[in-house]
Amino acid sequence: MTPVLEVEDLTVSYGAVRALDGAALTVARGETVGVVGESGSGKSTLGSAVGGLLPRSARIDGGTVRIDGADVHRLRPKELRTVRRERLGFVFQEPIGSLDPTMRVGKQMALVLGSRDGVLEHLARVRLTDPERVARSYPHQLSGGMAQRVAIAMAMASSPDILVADEPTAALDSQVREDVLNVIFTLAAEAGTTILWLSHDLPAVAKRCSHVVVMYGGRVVESGAAAPVLAQPRHPYTAALVRAVPAAASDGQRLEPIPGQPPVLTGASAGCAFSPRCLQALETCGTHRPPLVSVDERDVLCHLAGAGR
Numbered sequence: 001m002t003p004v005l006e007v008e009d010l011t012v013s014y015g016a017v018r019a020l021d022g023a024a025l026t027v028a029r030g031e032t033v034g035v036v037g038e039s040g041s042g043k044s045t046l047g048s049a050v051g052g053l054l055p056r057s058a059r060i061d062g063g064t065v066r067i068d069g070a071d072v073h074r075l076r077p078k079e080l081r082t083v084r085r086e087r088l089g090f091v092f093q094e095p096i097g098s099l100d101p102t103m104r105v106g107k108q109m110a111l112v113l114g115s116r117d118g119v120l121e122h123l124a125r126v127r128l129t130d131p132e133r134v135a136r137s138y139p140h141q142l143s144g145g146m147a148q149r150v151a152i153a154m155a156m157a158s159s160p161d162i163l164v165a166d167e168p169t170a171a172l173d174s175q176v177r178e179d180v181l182n183v184i185f186t187l188a189a190e191a192g193t194t195i196l197w198l199s200h201d202l203p204a205v206a207k208r209c210s211h212v213v214v215m216y217g218g219r220v221v222e223s224g225a226a227a228p229v230l231a232q233p234r235h236p237y238t239a240a241l242v243r244a245v246p247a248a249a250s251d252g253q254r255l256e257p258i259p260g261q262p263p264v265l266t267g268a269s270a271g272c273a274f275s276p277r278c279l280q281a282l283e284t285c286g287t288h289r290p291p292l293v294s295v296d297e298r299d300v301l302c303h304l305a306g307a308g309r
């Protein structure tokens with residue numbers, strides 16, 4: 001079966017900064033995928049590239065993004081708009097930014113749906129307690145959690161194939177955060193929507209996602225079923241991320257930093273981008289790009305992964 005999303009060797013730069021350095025990823029329909037990694041690892045750039053939503057300052061240097069087999073970056077503008085409208089949904093960190101401040105919520109929702117019918121039902125589905133009042137409100141009259149529910153209702157209105165959720169709860173309080181994630185995962189499960197959730201919250205990803213994708217230096221360094229990957233990481237970076245979650249952080253805290261700094265690449269990484277911080281690095285790790293190894297139900301980009309560690 002054609003994967004719902006297939007990213008191959010994707011390389012994207014912002015001027016001199018290389019944000020994606022040959023990222024690769026395959027997602028099957030209905031998977032819930034947590035994309036994790038420190039700031040600057042390329043999560044948002046990957047999420048934007050999926051919807052052909054990269055800013056003008058971004059340059060695609062190579063690679064492909066396929067949604068259900070169609071190459072997103074080769075679609076004509078009209079075709080891309082249709083794919084975005086019918087097959088993709090997006091939820092971002094700042095819900096207010098996704099809404100038009102000058103238009104009442106109900107009218108915006110009606111524009112998305114193409115009709116006033118169903119506006120209140122869609123607002124009720126994201127568990128807004130007074131949909132009529134929300135529909136009459138302007139975005140600035142809503143709390144952050146309410147605005148994010150409205151943004152989710154809009155993103156899920158067309159029952160998209162893929163929902164890209166870029167840190168949708170980072171700006172919310174911890175209780176609201178759980179509620180909003182519950183809404184996202186429940187609606188997606190009902191619609192059969194694949195979730196690509198870009199997140200800093202490893203315990204929450206472990207709890208909710210079927211799959212995990214670990215990014216470092218603009219590449220996917222480990223990906224596979226969430227439970228085995230997070231229980232027994234095979235990439236030293238995944239292992240460091242898992243260790244960096246304080247025992248107390250079973251709910252909602254951000255990751256503790258790993259000693260050393262993530263790289264800001266200005267071209268193709270010569271070897272493994274993690275090698276300067278990797279306690280197990282061999283000489284070859286700094287000079288040769290690691291091969292993709294399939295082992296223990298996951299894909300790993302590491303010189304050591306095939307060596308039966």
Ligand SMILES: Nc1ncnc2c1ncn2[C@@H]1O[C@H](COP(=O)(O)OP(=O)(O)OP(=O)(O)O)[C@@H](O)[C@H]1O
Pocket residue numbers: 014017018019020037038039040041042043044045046055057264265
């Ligand atoms: N619009 C931009 N202009 C210039 N550089 C950018 C831009 N967006 C991202 N970058 C750079 O590209 C790299 C990848 O950034 P990206 O935002 O994709 O990572 P991220 O993992 O999503 O980070 P965060 O978790 O902080 O959102 C970083 O070095 C970042 O500084």
